[in-house]
Amino acid sequence: MATKPIVKENVTIKFAGDSGDGMQLTGGLFTGNTALTGSDLATYPDFPAEIRAPAGTLAGVSGFQINFGSHRIFTPGDQYDVLVAMNAAALKTNIDRLRDTGTIIVNTDGFDKKNLRLAKYDDVNPLEDGSLDGYELIEIPITKMTRETLSDSSLGMKEKDRCKNMFVLGFLYWKYNRKMKETQEWLTSKFNQKPDVLDANLRVLLAGFNFGNTTETFTTQYEVKAAPLEKGTYRGIMGNQALVMGLVTAAKKAGIPLFYGSYPITPASDILHGLAAYKEFGVKTFQAEDEIAAICAAIGASYGGNLAITGTSGPGLALKGEAAGLAMILELPLVICNIQRGGPSTGLPTKTEQADLMQAMYGRNGESPIPVISTRSPSDCFETAIEACRIAIEHMTPVVLLSDGYIANGSEPWKFPKAEEIQPIEVKFSKSPSNGTPFMPYERNDKLVREWALPGTAGLAHRIGGLEKEANTGNVSYDPANHEYMVKTRAAKVAKIAESIPLLELESGEMGGDLLILGWGSTFGTIEGVCRELLAEGKKVAHAHLRYINPFQRNLETILKSYQRVMVPEINNGQLARLIRDHFLVDVIQYNKIQGMPISQSELQHAAKEVLAQIK
Amino acid sequence: MAVQVETSDAGNKLKAKDFATNQDVRWCPGCGDYSILKQVQTVFADLGLNKDKVAVISGIGCSSRFPYYMETYGMHSIHGRAPAFACGLKMSNPELSVWVITGDGDGFSIGGNHMLHVLRRNFDLNILVFNNQIYGLTKGQYSPTSEVNKRTKSTPMGSLDYPVNPGAFAMGCSATFVARSMDRDPKHLKEMLHRSYEHKGTSFLEIYQNCNIFNDGAFFAFTEKDKKMDNCVFLEHNQPLVFGAEQNMGVRIDGYKPTVVTLNNGYSKGDLWIHDEKDVFKASMLTRFFDDPSVEGHLPRPFGVIYSEDRATYEDKMFGQLDDARSKKGEGDLDKMIAGSRTWEIA
Numbered sequence: 001m002a003t004k005p006i007v008k009e010n011v012t013i014k015f016a017g018d019s020g021d022g023m024q025l026t027g028g029l030f031t032g033n034t035a036l037t038g039s040d041l042a043t044y045p046d047f048p049a050e051i052r053a054p055a056g057t058l059a060g061v062s063g064f065q066i067n068f069g070s071h072r073i074f075t076p077g078d079q080y081d082v083l084v085a086m087n088a089a090a091l092k093t094n095i096d097r098l099r100d101t102g103t104i105i106v107n108t109d110g111f112d113k114k115n116l117r118l119a120k121y122d123d124v125n126p127l128e129d130g131s132l133d134g135y136e137l138i139e140i141p142i143t144k145m146t147r148e149t150l151s152d153s154s155l156g157m158k159e160k161d162r163c164k165n166m167f168v169l170g171f172l173y174w175k176y177n178r179k180m181k182e183t184q185e186w187l188t189s190k191f192n193q194k195p196d197v198l199d200a201n202l203r204v205l206l207a208g209f210n211f212g213n214t215t216e217t218f219t220t221q222y223e224v225k226a227a228p229l230e231k232g233t234y235r236g237i238m239g240n241q242a243l244v245m246g247l248v249t250a251a252k253k254a255g256i257p258l259f260y261g262s263y264p265i266t267p268a269s270d271i272l273h274g275l276a277a278y279k280e281f282g283v284k285t286f287q288a289e290d291e292i293a294a295i296c297a298a299i300g301a302s303y304g305g306n307l308a309i310t311g312t313s314g315p316g317l318a319l320k321g322e323a324a325g326l327a328m329i330l331e332l333p334l335v336i337c338n339i340q341r342g343g344p345s346t347g348l349p350t351k352t353e354q355a356d357l358m359q360a361m362y363g364r365n366g367e368s369p370i371p372v373i374s375t376r377s378p379s380d381c382f383e384t385a386i387e388a389c390r391i392a393i394e395h396m397t398p399v400v401l402l403s404d405g406y407i408a409n410g411s412e413p414w415k416f417p418k419a420e421e422i423q424p425i426e427v428k429f430s431k432s433p434s435n436g437t438p439f440m441p442y443e444r445n446d447k448l449v450r451e452w453a454l455p456g457t458a459g460l461a462h463r464i465g466g467l468e469k470e471a472n473t474g475n476v477s478y479d480p481a482n483h484e485y486m487v488k489t490r491a492a493k494v495a496k497i498a499e500s501i502p503l504l505e506l507e508s509g510e511m512g513g514d515l516l517i518l519g520w521g522s523t524f525g526t527i528e529g530v531c532r533e534l535l536a537e538g539k540k541v542a543h544a545h546l547r548y549i550n551p552f553q554r555n556l557e558t559i560l561k562s563y564q565r566v567m568v569p570e571i572n573n574g575q576l577a578r579l580i581r582d583h584f585l586v587d588v589i590q591y592n593k594i595q596g597m598p599i600s601q602s603e604l605q606h607a608a609k610e611v612l613a614q615i616k
Numbered sequence: 617m618a619v620q621v622e623t624s625d626a627g628n629k630l631k632a633k634d635f636a637t638n639q640d641v642r643w644c645p646g647c648g649d650y651s652i653l654k655q656v657q658t659v660f661a662d663l664g665l666n667k668d669k670v671a672v673i674s675g676i677g678c679s680s681r682f683p684y685y686m687e688t689y690g691m692h693s694i695h696g697r698a699p700a701f702a703c704g705l706k707m708s709n710p711e712l713s714v715w716v717i718t719g720d721g722d723g724f725s726i727g728g729n730h731m732l733h734v735l736r737r738n739f740d741l742n743i744l745v746f747n748n749q750i751y752g753l754t755k756g757q758y759s760p761t762s763e764v765n766k767r768t769k770s771t772p773m774g775s776l777d778y779p780v781n782p783g784a785f786a787m788g789c790s791a792t793f794v795a796r797s798m799d800r801d802p803k804h805l806k807e808m809l810h811r812s813y814e815h816k817g818t819s820f821l822e823i824y825q826n827c828n829i830f831n832d833g834a835f836f837a838f839t840e841k842d843k844k845m846d847n848c849v850f851l852e853h854n855q856p857l858v859f860g861a862e863q864n865m866g867v868r869i870d871g872y873k874p875t876v877v878t879l880n881n882g883y884s885k886g887d888l889w890i891h892d893e894k895d896v897f898k899a900s901m902l903t904r905f906f907d908d909p910s911v912e913g914h915l916p917r918p919f920g921v922i923y924s925e926d927r928a929t930y931e932d933k934m935f936g937q938l939d940d941a942r943s944k945k946g947e948g949d950l951d952k953m954i955a956g957s958r959t960w961e962i963a
Contacts, residue, residue: 281953297700299704
């Protein structure tokens with residue numbers, strides 16, 4: 001190598017191309033390779049809404065973003081340092097988030113007349129009209145060079161062209177001073193049945209790398225060093241994948257079978273797919289006829305003694321509302337996973353939003369309190385899933401677990417736990433009465449929790465249902481005073497959960513400062529990044545992030561009231577903000593973005609500084 | 617044979633009254649539901665069922681109060697969804713004898729979708745449809761099985777929609793057991809309840825039930841002594857379709873067309889349609905015997921087991937897959953799952 005690579009602290013790359021260009025795979029392989037360097041990272045895929053939009057169109061662009069660095073990385077990055085554009089449409093849809101001095105790597109073969117027309121460039125080639133001046137533009141005829149590399153291959157033209165993402169990957173491996181061995185091994189195991197495809201991919205990968213090597217006179221090589229991550233064994237993890245493993249783990253830790261009833265819906269379907277692949281754990285998955293049947297079957301399975309889960313996204317949660325209310329009044333354990341997406345109605349299925357908090361809290365008829373907990377990041381889904389199951393079982397209640405599309409499809413390195421380190425979940429089924437005393441299905445313990453009595457148990461035959469019940473006996477009752485008593489008792493039962501969950505701890509900063517930034521869900525990374533930067537500037541800020549939303553943790557009020565101001569950033573129109581005002585009469589400052597995408601660190605930092613400037 | 621939930625000790629065999637709860641039964645006096653409740657309790661006792669191994673699951677409607685009156689496990693769920701709860705219960709505990717209680721509104725209107733899917737999936741459970749062709753609990757609107765031009769509070773000029781034919785619906789859903797009975801024929805109803813219980817798979821039993829408040833006499837043409845034998849044909853496997861007060865009428869197939877003939881008038885029993893409850897084509901045609909009994913020359917309405925097929929149940933196949941997965945991959949290992957296939961060390 002002629003010159004030493006320039007060391008950078010962090011880099012954000014966006015891979016963008018047509019749906020068929022293999023950008024998700026390229027991004028995934030680059031991510032795996034980056035993890036091995038020890039850098040911290042976060043990724044986010046950006047799928048087109050249409051499954052196979054016509055090739056070359058703006059609607060058909062598929063993207064994958066990775067942010068990696070030698071310091072802690074909390075988000076996939078606001079702006080890209082490098083944009084890989086496999087065609088004109090990919091450039092057009094992504095150029096606006098490229099840093100002013102960023103690098104564009106383009107496949108010039110994706111900018112012919114047809115591509116320009118489909119990308120609505122009106123025959124003006126952006127590579128030639130000067131509009132990209134200021135960026136570092138690396139133009140490579142990737143399709144042509146891939147074909148030339150494979151001129152003697154027996155593959156057809158289409159199959160050859162499918163290898164062009166490997167050229168990009170090889171080039172980037174050179175550009176970031178990487179070793180390619182594990183990618184070569186991965187390709188070898190993937191294509192071991194197809195030797196000519198394997199050979200083609202390996203050759204094009206190498207060709208891309210060598211192209212970088214031989215053209216280094218006009219482009220620079222970079223390197224990002226390892227981040228100071230905790231020692232240990234890591235893996236990469238996506239949110240829905242972690243959620244799946246958390247549910248399986250919870251069932252094992254509770255010693256009862258897992259039942260998952262669901263109806264396919266973006267972005268929750270991968271939970272169904274993931275669980276369906278774990279049958280050796282005794283996991284039962286049921287693809288129901290609709291959202292309602294999915295939750296009803298889960299309630300039936302819970303009645304029968306399984307750890308019952310249903311998963312969905314916002315529109316599905318709306319359909320499940322009546323049955324969720326039934327689970328609440330039956331007082332049976334159930335976890336409802338809601339992987340939120342842009343709403344209302346069908347909304348933005350492939351975009352992210354946090355706008356179902358009110359629905360989770362209140363989206364049922366009557367007085368129907370249900371615990372609500374939320375997850376903050378891809379790896380956090382694992383623990384949150386276990387916690388949701390623990391609350392459901394130990395408190396005999398449905399629980400809503402809120403994730404979102406950004407967490408579900410995002411990925412990050414995860415220092416995963418050993419199974420033995422995870423606490424068991426206590427399950428106590430009612431036993432047959434020994435002394436002939438009649439069974440009281442709605443008798444409660446000191447936590448106001450009733451027993452879980454399974455059909456099939458001798459001597460416990462009883463009826464449950466959606467009509468108001470008499471205290472203790474569970475018999476149908478229209479008595480006015482009993483109804484009020486039961487409504488208040490069910491609410492008190494949920495409120496009492498606060499006594500058995502851990503206290504809230506600050507993520508960063510100290511008690512009693514100028515500004516608390518309070519968040520929930522997928523805003524975690526953005527808020528934490530902002531807080532750390534502001535703290536480094538000497539500002540008196542802190543970050544608290546809620547896993548428990550109903551009930552809130554016991555010390556939340558003390559924390560809130562120790563700051564001059566409290567700011568609540570959300571990807572909605574102000575839903576947690578409303579709950580905080582309602583519960584604590586704290587005059588919170590809202591920061592809302594409702595564009596189907598995460599809040600960026602730079603915009604939140606700007607907003608936080610404005611608030612800080614007003615504090616005397 | 618369905619799940620075995622009989623008590624092992626014949627000496628402790630329960631009586632019908634042992635299946636009754638201490639709750640007051642609150643149906644209107646004279647309601648057909650009383651008869652069905654009594655026959656179900658009697659049959660459960662006759663079968664020697666263990667009340668701890670039975671779960672009765674209902675939706676919403678008059679009939680859906682049923683679980684409160686059965687001294688077994690039970691769930692009064694939400695409108696139309698009882699089949700979905702029952703499926704979930706069966707998948708968690710396939711050893712239970714599960715009975716779904718529904719009505720024409722609960723089962724074919726709000727719950728039509730779940731009825732379709734439970735029938736085709738063939739869980740081993742029993743569905744009793746109390747068909748009274750009216751909405752009783754909401755005080756008398758027409759139902760999806762009401763005849764056209766039904767005048768009710770919600771249809772003062774007559775209803776417009778064509779009625780659902782429950783038997784044909786069930787056959788269309790590829791149900792494995794389809795039968796029909798009536799509240800006013802306890803003997804026949806008990807026999808059909810027995811047959812439903814014995815069927816391994818989803819049994820669909822439609823029961824004509826009189827709502828004496830909002831639709832009194834809807835089925836009198838089939839249930840009352842003076843007309844019953846002329847309007848009903850009681851099916852028996854391998855027996856010809858003979859009916860009529862004098863047992864002198866029959867149904868034969870003329871090409872593809874079933875026609876009513878008079879016996880000893882050029883036709884003998886040997887010329888008649890022989891009922892075969894295993895024949896899906898004949899069964900489908902039988903469910904189309906749906907003529908208005910007041911029309912001259914109408915086909916008789918079939919009662920009895922219309923169709924019965926042996927087909928693997930959903931839950932057996934599901935547990936089979938779990939067993940297969942375990943025998944191929946071994947019992948799941950949490951640590952292996954959590955670590956996945958690609959890990960790296962940070963030293």
